[in-house]
Amino acid sequence: MTPTLLAASPLNPLFVKALQTKYSVIGPMSHDALMAHPDRELIEVIAAGGESKVPASMMDALPALKLISVMGVGYDGVDVGHAIQRGAMVTHTPNVLNDDVADLAIALMLSVTRRIPQAHQFVRAGEWAKGGLPLATKLSGMRLGIVGMGRIGQAIAHRAEAFGMPIAYTARSAKSNLPYTFVADIEALASQVDMLTLITPGGAGTHHMVNAAVLKALGPKGYIVNVARGSVIDEAALVEALQTGVIAGAGLDVFENEPTPLPALLTMDNVVLTPHVGSATDATRQAMADLATANINRHFAGEPLETPVPEC
Numbered sequence: 238m239t240p241t242l243l244a245a246s247p248l249n250p251l252f253v254k255a256l257q258t259k260y261s262v263i264g265p266m267s268h269d270a271l272m273a274h275p276d277r278e279l280i281e282v283i284a285a286g287g288e289s290k291v292p293a294s295m296m297d298a299l300p301a302l303k304l305i306s307v308m309g310v311g312y313d314g315v316d317v318g319h320a321i322q323r324g325a326m327v328t329h330t331p332n333v334l335n336d337d338v339a340d341l342a343i344a345l346m347l348s349v350t351r352r353i354p355q356a357h358q359f360v361r362a363g364e365w366a367k368g369g370l371p372l373a374t375k376l377s378g379m380r381l382g383i384v385g386m387g388r389i390g391q392a393i394a395h396r397a398e399a400f401g402m403p404i405a406y407t408a409r410s411a412k413s414n415l416p417y418t419f420v421a422d423i424e425a426l427a428s429q430v431d432m433l434t435l436i437t438p439g440g441a442g443t444h445h446m447v448n449a450a451v452l453k454a455l456g457p458k459g460y461i462v463n464v465a466r467g468s469v470i471d472e473a474a475l476v477e478a479l480q481t482g483v484i485a486g487a488g489l490d491v492f493e494n495e496p497t498p499l500p501a502l503l504t505m506d507n508v509v510l511t512p513h514v515g516s517a518t519d520a521t522r523q524a525m526a527d528l529a530t531a532n533i534n535r536h537f538a539g540e541p542l543e544t545p546v547p548e549c
């Protein structure tokens with residue numbers, strides 16, 4: 238019999254395509270529709286994306302639940318504690334997206350300091366013949382602070398070395414194998430750098446880690462780039478800091494309310510925005526879909542899962 242899987246939210250088409258070769262995929266659907274579904278009691282697997290919400294109520298609707306496979310490295314929308322309590326495993330897709338997210342972090346650093354969107358618009362609008370653009374800010378040599386020195390943080394650091402950027406970082410613990418300066422306190426880190434880049438998980442542990450005090454410490458020549466999760470920054474405090482010159486600018490891929498960032502961010506000249514596209518290339522999304530599917534295949538084959546989240 239073809240196993241039925243539940244999609245927690247609309248899934249990436251590459252994930253759906255990979256799953257449909259072996260499984261019947263239902264959902265997303267309302268709680269009531271799920272409770273009434275004829276296959277509900279047989280469903281062992283929830284397939285999810287990095288931004289999916291998988292609450293306890295969804296898990297509890299599925300008495301046979303054994304696995305939640307997330308196509309994404311971040312899984313802050315999954316109630317992992319409840320999954321463990323239910324005896325279900327959670328998997329994600331680490332490493333295969335490191336390059337893309339690190340590339341985007343560097344792209345946002347360059348875009349906001351060198352004002353690339355404004356320069357592009359300047360040429361397109363036919364302004365060039367009338368005169369030059371105001372000078373921009375040099376990125377190479379800037380002091381970089383990385384918040385979160387995990388897989389992607391290290392990929393960002395590796396790239397930043399080529400830009401001659403001295404690197405300091407914060408994380409829950411110092412990494413003795415890395416040649417970068419550890420600063421335990423994020424406010425102290427912000428006060429020592431020109432560019433602060435965020436690449437931690439979201440969730441309660443990092444909620445509003447960047448607040449008004451951290452932005453003040455970063456200072457009027459400081460920039461912030463967020464490729465982590467919107468929840469890591471107090472977005473209202475960020476808007477105020479950008480409007481009042483407390484910091485110089487921001488490059489943002491993630492927002493507290495996606496897909497609707499605070500309206501003020503949409504019109505500010507010192508902000509560059511991308512719509513949560515850190516891992517959004519054909520090659521990487523395919524690799525993520527393949528890994529998320531491989532974890533499901535392993536579950537049904539009775540083999541060890543490839544990439545369980547650390548809590549499991």
Ligand code: NAP
Binds near residue numbers: 312338438464466515
């Ligand atoms: P990772 O290897 O687990 O690294 C996470 C880093 O964050 C670790 O260095 C960890 O510290 C640090 N950290 C965690 N909680 C912290 C806290 N409360 N205070 C300070 N530091 C903390 O994860 P990764 O693979 O690099 O991915 C990081 C995150 O990037 C994901 O969880 C996701 O939210 C985000 N992401 C975004 C996109 C996008 O499209 N923009 C794409 C992929 C990932 P320790 O090392 O000391 O434990």
